[in-house]
Amino acid sequence: MSLHSTTPQFKDNAHHALHDAQLQKALGNVRNNFVERRASAAARLPEFDALRDSARAIKDHVLAHLDLYLERYEAQVVAQGGKVHFARSAQEACDEIVAICKAHGAKSVTKGKSMVSEEIGLNAAIEAAGMEAVETDLGEYIIQLRGETPSHIIAPAVHLNKEQVEEDFRRVHTHLPIDRDLTQPETLLSEARGILRAKFLGADIGITGANFLVAETGSSIIVTNEGNGDLTQILPRVHIVVASLEKIVPTLDDAAQIMRVLARSATGQDMTVYSTISTGPRRPGDVDGPEHYHVVLVDNGRSRMIGSEFEEMLRCIRCGACMNHCPVYHAVGGHAYGWVYPGPMGAVLTPSLIGVEEGGQLPNASTFCGRCESVCPVHIPLPKLMRHWREREFERHLNPALQRYGLRLWAFIARHELVYRLLTAIAMPILAWLGRKSGRFSHLPLAGGWTQYRDMPAPQGKTFQEQWRAKGGRCS
């Protein structure tokens, strides 16, 4: 049931994205807003970097004790009157959730924003079982109307402009007056608010994700801005939490440490508007809240990452800072990546979850500029992990023959100093002479893929090694 990927067509996707004028206009909002907002939020908190170290240490501690914390978490949920379901795969997770919905005779399901529910293809499973699944986060609602997937993990509709949203609302909300004004984001928001309010009040089941699962109390925590995640869980009879294993934190204090870096890294807020701690079903004497509380814990390939070279990826708290700062994401947007998780975190996670055969293109979609690692709130060495995937791809003969041949040739030259010196001593003066007029090459034989998008600067004369030797091996 898990979402179908177009990841193997990354190059075509990217090419298409670069020529999509609407998308390029919308991506300007990522480039301009997220980077600046994160920087100013970080600057306003002197303890920000120390908190990043603290968040990383907590995540590492959890991963080293994950089995024990999962057991404790489960026991606490049960003690509070809830139920925990473990799911090995996307299919198992969807089956569990559909079974809970059916057991309660549900017709309508509202959903808060959840990336793992995208990963497991939950909406399709709910609809296939004859129930209505309504996304209630404004961005998610818009892309659900369009039959699209999120293009960003915290701003799912960031690839769209308001004119496109207006078009969708007019197409779907046909019961509203035709001459209504929908030219402004305010009027679009207000229309969605009205429509979704009725959905909230009529839902039988509410499904949310979780930013944290707290072992100390058996609670799930979501952080949101709209309030839709709260209306989703307090109005229906049943609240189902779907979350991946690594969302566990030991205590509320640990959650607080990570909350302090999460929103700052994501949207540049000190804290999201709503941080909600949910524990079990409603208590005796309560006048609202769900009567039943279920947690579906999704593995879907994560337990296999523990102890592997990709374990550090499980520290990820899904803030989106890596993609907000990524020149490749800025250029092509999220859909080009072809599966659920875009940007640098997606380039590492996607091959881990759907296999390097399917997702191997993504670790190559990086300039290795390192901005992602430098802003990651939990210090995930994303370029290093992408490099591991490139190595695996090479070991498994998954890249094209010409590329493999080239890499092998390069490896031979780089490892044989005499050959390297000889070839560069011949090539540099020739290239310098050929490029003496413009100082650059717009075409080079065997490097057409490179010069198609940028010029190659012409060498200035001596090779690096010759200059190094002339300086006696000193830097200045």
Place this chain on the structure above:
Amino acid sequence: MSARDEILATIRQALHQGDDATRRAAVEARLRNTPRGIVPARGQGDRGQQVATFVDEAQRVQASVTQVATAQDIPAEIARYLRSQNLPLTARMGSDPRLSALDWSAAQLEITQGRSNGDDLNGISHAFAGIAETGTVCLLSGAANPTTLNFLPDNHIVVLNQSDLVGDLESAWSRLRQLYGKGQLPRTVNLISGPSRSADIEQQLLLGAHGPRRLHIVLVTD
């Protein structure tokens, strides 16, 4: 093997370092001691500084804050606020005795009690705590302050006693553990920082997405 057992077995196998007792002891110690990590200096200081920080931070996230001297002043302040926003003098609240004890009719406020079903314009809640660091109010579910009042009304008015103001999230956790016991919580703990918002359309920030369009905090010196 069940999904649960298989997942736990896979993780154990990957983590197996021969010494499970040490790992268990580390987990038990952390859950028992609930160590505080790094607590930002921003929310610290004496009561006066904390009040100032709370008000600043709450206003930064578009909440409005008014300070009153005693609980008796609350109805008049809420009436003033509703008039200033051109809102009718009606509101819904839970059964919190701190609110029920007040003379609402003297301020010409028409009060109804109970959870919200989505047709209330104004809701009034009493906060469990306020957090200076981020201008956040902390509300607990229950008949006293039903969670639906935090989200369904267009305008949410929260009463906060100055004596319930703490510097940071960790101090709020301590108070929760004191009140409910270790490992126990009410069904819902809401930490609310400003009114509902969304920037999902072209990254333009708009207030009042699905929850309240306005958040007004009445800080009682008492």
